[in-house]
Every structure is written in C-alpha cells, then in structure tokens.
Amino acid sequence: MKEYSTKDIRNVVLLGASKSGKTTLAESVLYVGKVVDRKGTVEDKNTVSDYEEIEKLNQRSVYATPVYAEFANAKVNVIDAPGSDDFCGGAFSAFKVCENGILTVNAQQGVEVGTNIFERYASQAKLPLVVAVNQLDAEKADWELVQNSLKESFGSKVITIQFPAAVGAGFNGFVDVLTMKYYHFTDDKGTREDLEIPAQFADEAQILREALMEKAAEFDDTLMEKFFEAGELTEDEIRDGLRLGIAAGECYPVFCVSAKKNIGVKRLLEFTTRVSTVPQCDETAPASLYIYKNSVEKNLGEVSFFKVMSGVVTTGVEYEDTATGNKERFSAIYAVAGQKKESVGSIHAGDFGCVVKLKNGKSGTTLAALGSGLNYGKTYFPAPKYECAIKAKVQQDEQKLGDALKKISSQDPTVIVEYSKELRQTILSGNGEQHINVVKWRLNNEFGVDVELFAPKVPYRETITKVATAQYRHKKQSGGAGQFGEVHLLVCPAEGDLNTKFTIDGKDTVLNVKTQDITELEWGGKLEFYNCVVGGAIDLGFMPAILKGIKEKMNEGPLTGSYARDIRVFVYDGKMHPVDSKEIAFIIAGRNAFKEAFRIAGPKILEPIYNVEVLTPAEYQGAVMSDLQNRRGILGDMGADKGFAILKARVPQAELYRYSTTLSSLTAGSASFTKEFADYQPVPGDVQAKLLAEYAAAETDED
Ligand SMILES: Nc1nc2c(ncn2[C@@H]2O[C@H](COP(=O)(O)OP(=O)(O)OP(=O)(O)O)[C@@H](O)[C@H]2O)c(=O)[nH]1
Ligand SMILES: [Mg+2]
Incomplete structure (x- = not known):
C-alpha cells in the first residue's frame, strides 16, 4: 500500500x-x-x-x-x-x-x-x-x-x-x-x-x-x-x-x-x-498514537487498533506509554480493513492501523516517542444504564469468571465489573440488557463459564430516630480467667448541634463530655462517640474497646445487617472488675448495649434514592410517568426539548432494576435516561416490615 x-x-x-x-x-x-x-x-x-x-x-x-x-x-x-x-x-x-x-x-x-x-x-x-x-x-x-x-x-x-x-x-x-x-x-x-x-x-x-x-x-x-x-x-x-x-x-x-x-x-x-475535515495532526512532530480499540482474534492474538496522532509511526522504534512508562516496540504494523490486515512500513499522522501482541495494548492507551510526554487521555463513554449481579453457576468457576470478565472489560470499556465488598456480590454494568447478554454469551461460548445474572442487592443503611438508653453486663466466670465489663449508654440521631441534656431513668441529666471520637464512615454518614463516664466507673483505657464493639454493630446493623449511619453514642456509666475487666469484655458489652439501644431508638431502614432524568418523545410521556410512579418515584420538574419531554424523578434504587429494558419497551426504544445517586431516605413502613421479615427469615436459615 x-x-x-x-x-x-x-x-x-x-x-x-x-x-x-x-x-x-x-x-x-x-x-x-x-x-x-x-x-x-x-x-x-x-x-x-x-x-x-x-x-x-x-x-x-x-x-x-x-x-x-x-x-x-x-x-x-x-x-x-x-x-x-x-x-x-x-x-x-x-x-x-x-x-x-x-x-x-x-x-x-x-x-x-x-x-x-x-x-x-x-x-x-x-x-x-x-x-x-x-x-x-x-x-x-x-x-x-x-x-x-x-x-x-x-x-x-x-x-x-x-x-x-x-x-x-x-x-x-x-x-x-x-x-x-x-x-x-x-x-x-x-x-x-x-x-x-x-x-x-x-x-x-x-x-x-x-x-x-x-x-x-x-x-x-x-x-x-x-x-x-x-x-x-x-x-x-x-x-x-x-x-x-x-x-x-x-x-x-x-x-x-x-x-x-x-x-x-x-x-x-x-x-x-x-x-470533509482533514485530521488536525502534525506529521513533522514526534510520533505518537492512540489505541481506540483492542480485541482478540483467532490466529493473531491480541490486536490493538490505533490512530497515529502525530509524526510517523514505524516498526523497530521504541515507544512509551506516557501514563505508565511501559515501553513497546513494534515488529510489524498493519493497515486494517476489518479482518483483513496488510503489513506496511510506516503510518503517518491522522491515519489508522493496528499492531498485535503488545505488552499493554488496551484501548485508551497513548504510545509516544520517548521523551515526548504526549498523552491523549481517556475516551468518554456514557454512564452504564444496566446493572446486575453475576456469579458462576458452579462455585469452582468463580476464578475463571473473574479472569474472563477482566478480559472482556478490557476489550469493551463499556462493560464495567466491580466487586462490592458491602453486598458481597460482583456487579456487572453495561449499556443495556442486550449488551449484558452479549457478555453472558461470550462468557459461555468463548470462556466456557456458565453464569447466572440476577438483581443486585440494595445497599440499605440503618439509622435511629429517637433517644434511647441501654445497659449491658458481660460476665463470664466459668473456667479459666473471668471476663467482666458493664456499659451504660445512650444513643440519639447524629443531627444538629451537640446536645447533652437528656432524661435518663426519669432524671434530667446533663452529660459531661470527657473525650470524644467522631468517625466519618466509609459508607457515608458518621458515628459520634462521647465518653461521659463520671467517677472512674470505667477506665479511660477501655473506651477504645467499647467503641470497637459499637463499630462492629455499625458494620452489620441490627435490623437487616446493613451498614448503620448518623448515630451519636454517649457512654455515661458502667462497671469494672479489678481482675476480670479486659478489652474483650468491653467490646462485647459495648456491642450488645448499642444493639439493644438501637432496637428501641425508633430504628429505620434507609434506601438509596437516585435522581432519574428521562428524555422521551412527548407521546410516551404519560406512560413513562405512571411507570415511574409505580416504582415509588417522586416526580419533579418537567421540561421539553425539540418534541421530547424531559421528566425528572427521585426513584429508589430498589425499583430501578432492568429500568432501561422497561423504558425501552414502553417507548419503542425512543427514550433515553440518566441516573445519578442522590441520597438516602427512610423506606416506607410496609417496605421496612418486608425487609425485616426477609432478614429474620434469612438469619434463621443460617442458624
Ligand atoms: N435493499 C437493500 N438492503 C440493504 C441495503 N443496505 C443494507 N441492506 C440490508 O439491510 C439489513 C441491515 O444491514 P446492515 O448493513 O447489517 O445494517 P447496519 O446498519 O450495519 O445494522 P447494525 O449493525 O445492526 O446497526 C441487511 O439485511 C442488509 O442486507 C441496501 O442498500 N439496499
Ligand atoms: Mg452493522
């Protein structure tokens, strides 16, 4: 050529x-x-x-x-x-x-x-x-x-x-x-x-x-x-x-x-x-290229498709990935027409080509002449519209599944795979159900892994709405060294300024904060911990143990095992034993006192709410709106743009599974939507009752 x-x-x-x-x-x-x-x-x-x-x-x-x-x-x-x-x-x-x-x-x-x-x-x-x-x-x-x-x-x-x-x-x-x-x-x-x-x-x-x-x-x-x-x-x-x-x-x-x-x-x-527009590239500048696609092809292996962004790219020269420092040298480069590849000596700025078997030839990579420092950044892709949880049909295939998903998402950057530690699920996201089904097909046919796709768990949160107190004594004296720890604490919602006036056991009390520990929780919200113990009822040295016990319960909330958030805890009294009081005793006492107080403090399950924006032809507006309402959506502003209606709604995540598929069938594929996490809100009473029952049933199963 x-x-x-x-x-x-x-x-x-x-x-x-x-x-x-x-x-x-x-x-x-x-x-x-x-x-x-x-x-x-x-x-x-x-x-x-x-x-x-x-x-x-x-x-x-x-x-x-x-x-x-x-x-x-x-x-x-x-x-x-x-x-x-x-x-x-x-x-x-x-x-x-x-x-x-x-x-x-x-x-x-x-x-x-x-x-x-x-x-x-x-x-x-x-x-x-x-x-x-x-x-x-x-x-x-x-x-x-x-x-x-x-x-x-x-x-x-x-x-x-x-x-x-x-x-x-x-x-x-x-x-x-x-x-x-x-x-x-x-x-x-x-x-x-x-x-x-x-x-x-x-x-x-x-x-x-x-x-x-x-x-x-x-x-x-x-x-x-x-x-x-x-x-x-x-x-x-x-x-x-x-x-x-x-x-x-x-x-x-x-x-x-x-x-x-x-x-x-x-x-x-x-x-x-x-x-038409000529590529705006300088062929006299140092060489650089951008990989816009990569795939695996029979007989060739990994193929990276690129555009030369500047200079002239040739074989035998060393190029550098300016983001990672990885160096590559091409033994052959090809002009490419689909499956057909023709070896060429060099490719000029603006032109397309491909190269095989790079060390790291993923799409989104810039390779450039050494020292040029050139980099063309990432490619923009719209946010995924469809999520599901995925697992191998047989447990032994989990590792194989992980490796295969890594390969697939490196070839298709719109396939996103994330393991959620919180949900203990692998979440697969893409641009729609068809897209995800192609991933499923590839897993099965190209990688030999049979998988199951299902609705991801919802990352609920738990919090409290009232003030409550509880006390717990942990005492173990049978056999070996004894354990003793007793904790009295008060919980209330962590909102507004710090207030230390409470009625405890029928008496108006002002708590006197000695030490405090405010934790910004990694899953959102916070835990405020105040030590208000008087007269040395519990040594300062045991406070970290009590906090540790409380945090264990925050990690696995008392209602449904979800993360808890936005809670204020005041430890105001307790007891020690001169010999048997030790860290473990206060961890257990702290955890159980907290759990008990939580249960009677008007506990609430919170659910993630998303801001959903739908762009639909005006003729489907009614259908889209009533569907959103059926999903417990709260409709917000409406607008119009060139014959399209723009609908905004706040919708619980629990109701959004397969939304892209439904929206598509409601509107003959003519609507599009975006969603973005907004905040956490209490679930309605009936939903809370249902979730509590489900959790209780699951707990009994495990026993
Ligand atoms: N009669 C006629 N049929 C055509 C013409 N171009 C494409 N088709 C037919 O239309 C159908 C779709 O053609 P494709 O080329 O696969 O369309 P596409 O736009 O690539 O489709 P997607 O890849 O699904 O986006 C095929 O059955 C083609 O044979 C044409 O010029 N005349
Ligand atoms: Mg086509």
Whole structure:
C-alpha cells in the first residue's frame, strides 16, 4: 500500500439506526475502493466488518470495526459502528479518532429513533455529519418520507445534494445538484455514467441548486456577498461554504445511496475526500498514537487498533506509554480493513492501523516517542444504564469468571465489573440488557463459564430516630480467667448541634463530655462517640474497646445487617472488675448495649434514592410517568426539548432494576435516561416490615 500523508487522509465513522445498512455500506466502500473484489453480505455472514462470531450469529454489529478505501489519491478510513444503543460504546470510541461522520438513514423508514439517538451523540461530540439515505433500491423506499422526516428532526440544517430519479427496484441513478450531473448506474458493481441532467428533472435540480448555493453562502461573508451580487456560486465555492457549515455542525448535506447495489457510494467518497475535515495532526512532530480499540482474534492474538496522532509511526522504534512508562516496540504494523490486515512500513499522522501482541495494548492507551510526554487521555463513554449481579453457576468457576470478565472489560470499556465488598456480590454494568447478554454469551461460548445474572442487592443503611438508653453486663466466670465489663449508654440521631441534656431513668441529666471520637464512615454518614463516664466507673483505657464493639454493630446493623449511619453514642456509666475487666469484655458489652439501644431508638431502614432524568418523545410521556410512579418515584420538574419531554424523578434504587429494558419497551426504544445517586431516605413502613421479615427469615436459615 502507498504511504499517505496527513492531508490525504479522511476518517469517517458510520452512524445510524440499527439495520440502516452501515455494515453493508462499509462493505461497499471496500468494494468501490478496490480493497476487496467480492462483496460479502450481512445475511451470508461474510462481511469484512462484522467478523466476530457474535456479530455473525445476531446478524448485527456489536463492535466498531475500521475499514478503508484508497480513493483519488486519498485514503478514507471508515469505522462501522453498531446501530443499537446497547452497543454505543463503539461509536464513542470512534468519536475520539474520527473527524467526520456519515449518518445513514434507511429509505424505507426515514429518520428512526436510532437515527436521532446517534445524531444527538454526534452533535454532543461536535462531530460533523453528512446524511446518506441508503436502501433506495428497496421496494418500500420512500423519498418523500425521508425528506420530511429529515426536515422534521434536523430542520434547516438539512440540505439536499442529490435526489433519486426513481426509488425501489428501479433505483439506478440520481441527480447531483452540486456537480449538476445525472449519475446513472448500469450494473450492481457501481459502474457509473456521468450524464447531463434529464429534462424532466431540470426544474427541480435548479430549485435545489439555488437552495444549495444559499445554504453554502450562509457560512462565509465573502461567499454571501458574492452570492448576492452575482446570484450564483461556483461548484468549488459551494464546497468551500459547505465545508465550513458541515464542520460547524450546522449543515447536514443529503446523499443518495444503495449500499447493496454500490450506487452512490463512490460519489459519497468523492465528496468526503474533497469536503470533509482533514485530521488536525502534525506529521513533522514526534510520533505518537492512540489505541481506540483492542480485541482478540483467532490466529493473531491480541490486536490493538490505533490512530497515529502525530509524526510517523514505524516498526523497530521504541515507544512509551506516557501514563505508565511501559515501553513497546513494534515488529510489524498493519493497515486494517476489518479482518483483513496488510503489513506496511510506516503510518503517518491522522491515519489508522493496528499492531498485535503488545505488552499493554488496551484501548485508551497513548504510545509516544520517548521523551515526548504526549498523552491523549481517556475516551468518554456514557454512564452504564444496566446493572446486575453475576456469579458462576458452579462455585469452582468463580476464578475463571473473574479472569474472563477482566478480559472482556478490557476489550469493551463499556462493560464495567466491580466487586462490592458491602453486598458481597460482583456487579456487572453495561449499556443495556442486550449488551449484558452479549457478555453472558461470550462468557459461555468463548470462556466456557456458565453464569447466572440476577438483581443486585440494595445497599440499605440503618439509622435511629429517637433517644434511647441501654445497659449491658458481660460476665463470664466459668473456667479459666473471668471476663467482666458493664456499659451504660445512650444513643440519639447524629443531627444538629451537640446536645447533652437528656432524661435518663426519669432524671434530667446533663452529660459531661470527657473525650470524644467522631468517625466519618466509609459508607457515608458518621458515628459520634462521647465518653461521659463520671467517677472512674470505667477506665479511660477501655473506651477504645467499647467503641470497637459499637463499630462492629455499625458494620452489620441490627435490623437487616446493613451498614448503620448518623448515630451519636454517649457512654455515661458502667462497671469494672479489678481482675476480670479486659478489652474483650468491653467490646462485647459495648456491642450488645448499642444493639439493644438501637432496637428501641425508633430504628429505620434507609434506601438509596437516585435522581432519574428521562428524555422521551412527548407521546410516551404519560406512560413513562405512571411507570415511574409505580416504582415509588417522586416526580419533579418537567421540561421539553425539540418534541421530547424531559421528566425528572427521585426513584429508589430498589425499583430501578432492568429500568432501561422497561423504558425501552414502553417507548419503542425512543427514550433515553440518566441516573445519578442522590441520597438516602427512610423506606416506607410496609417496605421496612418486608425487609425485616426477609432478614429474620434469612438469619434463621443460617442458624
Ligand atoms: N435493499 C437493500 N438492503 C440493504 C441495503 N443496505 C443494507 N441492506 C440490508 O439491510 C439489513 C441491515 O444491514 P446492515 O448493513 O447489517 O445494517 P447496519 O446498519 O450495519 O445494522 P447494525 O449493525 O445492526 O446497526 C441487511 O439485511 C442488509 O442486507 C441496501 O442498500 N439496499
Ligand atoms: Mg452493522
């Protein structure tokens, strides 16, 4: 392969709804770019891009895959991203390395939910877009529907560059109002005749040409002046204007394509090479690269896919991971089209490639010339939307499961695995139930581990609402050395200023604080411990033992075994024995006195509450709201944004398991949501009763 200079490289990510034809378009790009001479299809499971087992099985993309075309002295790198929001991680890793996007729209459907979702992601990532209306050859293709839905969703950003002469089986050409030509296709191989615009389309072409010139002029004052004075712009001037508008995300030019029949793909690439944004990289600077994807492939092992960010990357030179100091040297680097890899000597800034078997070639890694200090940071991924607990079906597989999950999450950074010490569960999070099911499939089929997925436990907390006192005497005098310790204590909620006036045993008492110990608990909230013992009833030296006993109980609250929080404890009296009082006796006495006081101090179970924000088409607003209420959600502010309703609610975590799945089925996949931990609140009485009963039952089971 020829070596390409930065200015001759374009990087494009294909985005759009599921089944709009991105993978087929990638295949066509390879075909018209002459990288392959036979095209595969998604149905035949032989596309270059969907080459992973799980992708063939489901006939859909799961991972983002790079392919390329060499075209008109340029190299166009194309990343085929999955269209399901569950696999949106691929698109986000592409955003880090691509300067341009092509938004595919299925001509049979017009703008779909998925189109909107990925357009939103792209515009948040400030990624310029052009629109490829695909499947125009399909029987149900409907150009008017496409036009209307584009206008409705994206308004005046939309500008027509091409329109088809006919759609459906007869789709074999389109008018291009930028080049003012009629492109006619004589076969399914992309063979093209560039003709004059037929008379019957001349008027429409002229009207659209005017609109195009006006749009292009919008983005540059000089062009605007020229357009007003001369009444027209040249083809190159239109390109100049569009280039600015597209780069600013203010203009979505629309192209006609049949990926299946290779119609319009070459013309789309032509436009891309001439108008789209060139990588902003310096090829004369020291070399550096960013790994945006890694995977394990049969026969190759670990493959790291990268973009050269500066300079020229070659074999035989040592590079450094500036975050860890790890050094790597490449014995071979490859230009990559999905499964196909071609060895090359060097790759210039802006271009894509891959390398195998690095010591540490995980996505998100920067490798740079020694001493350059370059680093491109982490890739942004949206927060996970789906969580579950996971365990191996057979206990012996736990270690294997841990290792496999580590591998899977290193290849897919949107799979997050965490062991919760508190819940004693491994929590697996991802972008949706489908995403998690792919992990399950891989565990089973690639790693031979059968797993069970289930609702994670809820990290409840316990606290008290009233003042209470209790005393406990620990006395053991049978056999060996005796144990003796007695503790009298008072508990109250740790809120407001410190108050030491209480009624104890019917007497108004003011406690006199001698020493204190305030602990900020690692699970949130605090424990305040005050020593108010008078007359040396308990030696100062035993206070740590009493506190230790209390903390043991804070760790495993008396109600449900959850962490306790926000409690104030005053030790105000007790007894010692000259011989038998020792640390262990006061640990036990402290623990039991605390437990007893806790039980009668109006104990409450607290549950974590999340702030949930849902973005849904207005038509589903009612359904989404009543579902949130059924989840004990408390609705908050409402808003609206471009035909979408924004709903906010405070919802208990216990009610949020599989929420993404339900929301998706309530709204035909058109809503999205975010959630964020807010605070802890007491559970309602009925829920508390249920939790207490469950805990009591579990305790008895264990006895
Ligand atoms: N008639 C027709 N069918 C097409 C065209 N492009 C794709 N298809 C079909 O549409 C279906 C989906 O195509 P894919 O290329 O897998 O779509 P995708 O956008 O990659 O889908 P995801 O990977 O799930 O996001 C397949 O059955 C394709 O054969 C086209 O131009 N014309
Ligand atoms: Mg695909």
